[in-house]
Amino acid sequence: KAKAQGRNCFEFFTSGLHEQAAARSKLENALHKALSNNEFTVYFQPIISHDKKTVGCEALLRWRSAELGDVSPAQFIPVCEELGLIIPIGEWVLREACREAAKWCSSFGAHFFVTVNMSSVQFIRQDIEALVKSVLQETQLSAQCLTLEITETLLADNSSNILQQLQALRATGVALAIDDFGTGYSSLSYLKRFPLSKLKIDREFIKDLPDDLEDCAMVSAIISMASNLQLKVVAEGVETSAQLAFLNALSCDYIQGFLYSKPLPAALFDKYIREFIAEQNNT
Numbered sequence: 001k002a003k004a005q006g007r008n009c010f011e012f013f014t015s016g017l018h019e020q021a022a023a024r025s026k027l028e029n030a031l032h033k034a035l036s037n038n039e040f041t042v043y044f045q046p047i048i049s050h051d052k053k054t055v056g057c058e059a060l061l062r063w064r065s066a067e068l069g070d071v072s073p074a075q076f077i078p079v080c081e082e083l084g085l086i087i088p089i090g091e092w093v094l095r096e097a098c099r100e101a102a103k104w105c106s107s108f109g110a111h112f113f114v115t116v117n118m119s120s121v122q123f124i125r126q127d128i129e130a131l132v133k134s135v136l137q138e139t140q141l142s143a144q145c146l147t148l149e150i151t152e153t154l155l156a157d158n159s160s161n162i163l164q165q166l167q168a169l170r171a172t173g174v175a176l177a178i179d180d181f182g183t184g185y186s187s188l189s190y191l192k193r194f195p196l197s198k199l200k201i202d203r204e205f206i207k208d209l210p211d212d213l214e215d216c217a218m219v220s221a222i223i224s225m226a227s228n229l230q231l232k233v234v235a236e237g238v239e240t241s242a243q244l245a246f247l248n249a250l251s252c253d254y255i256q257g258f259l260y261s262k263p264l265p266a267a268l269f270d271k272y273i274r275e276f277i278a279e280q281n282n283t
């Protein structure tokens with residue numbers, strides 16, 4: 001096609017590639033400095049139980065770059081993984097999340113949990129068990145209050161002793177959740193083989209509830225299977241009360257989504273959870 005349209009088109013194409021490469025190297029340079037420039041923040045999104053209590057939160061990384069402005073994690077996390085920067089950045093997120101959560105766990109009970117996203121690269125390149133132990137020790141967060149979110153891709157990795165690593169982590173008292181369930185190379189045998197505690201249904205399956213009958217069937221099947229396997233289910237990306245009503249009718253354990261709250265900076269999450277509790281005491 002490019003050939004048929006002549007030389008200009010080809011030049012346009014090459015300059016496009018050049019611009020892409022320049023943008024990419026700008027992103028890489030900015031990322032290398034981001035941690036030492038204090039450009040990262042951790043936000044917390046509430047996770048609400050079936051009986052409408054805030055039971056925990058997910059820690060989500062935010063980056064405000066001096067040069068690039070706000071960049072979404074969906075864009076920069078894969079680059080961090082390629083550059084190996086996910087190791088120091090992942091450590092930083094874990095430490096921050098545990099430090100903040102330690103306060104919430106002591107105020108709101110030992111059942112409160114914080115979930116932290118872990119990249120597969122961290123498991124392959126680092127001793128996660130040692131890292132988790134030292135962060136828990138340092139922040140005084142009890143292990144039961146921490147859930148690590150892992151992906152189906154990690155469970156499909158047969159090379160890096162993933163099963164042994166996850167068993168060792170589970171033995172420390174930390175819980176494991178499978179994130180974005182249903183979007184990866186799902187094999188149901190994983191749910192039996194790995195020591196998982198929670199399963200997070202990807203927003204992709206939630207967004208068209210309750211109108212899309214196939215999604216309704218899938219979500220209903222996932223919830224009943226999980227409940228039979230003693231796994232707690234989190235529905236991700238819940239935005240409407242119709243979605244909530246559908247999930248409640250299936251006794252979905254936990255809800256996370258804009259319907260309740262967007263991810264919040266630590267101070268606002270703190271405020272949110274206090275107001276939420278006050279409201280409950282008044283009703």
Ligand code: C2E
Nearest residue numbers: 060061073074077093117118119237238239256257258259
């Ligand atoms: P995720 O772990 O599946 O996180 C959920 C994403 O859904 C978050 O996007 C959250 O802001 C968004 N979300 C929550 N509720 C709703 C809703 O009701 N509607 C819609 N449209 N979106 C909702 P975010 O924060 O942009 O993060 C994107 C992804 O980046 C995460 O997906 C996770 O895979 C990755 N990520 C974020 N923080 C970290 C981190 O600290 N470490 C690693 N390794 N990955 C991270």
Ligand code: MG
Nearest residue numbers: 058117149179
């Ligand atoms: Mg997640």
Ligand code: MG
Nearest residue numbers: 179180200236
């Ligand atoms: Mg997810």
Ligand code: MG
Nearest residue numbers: 074179180202
């Ligand atoms: Mg995701």
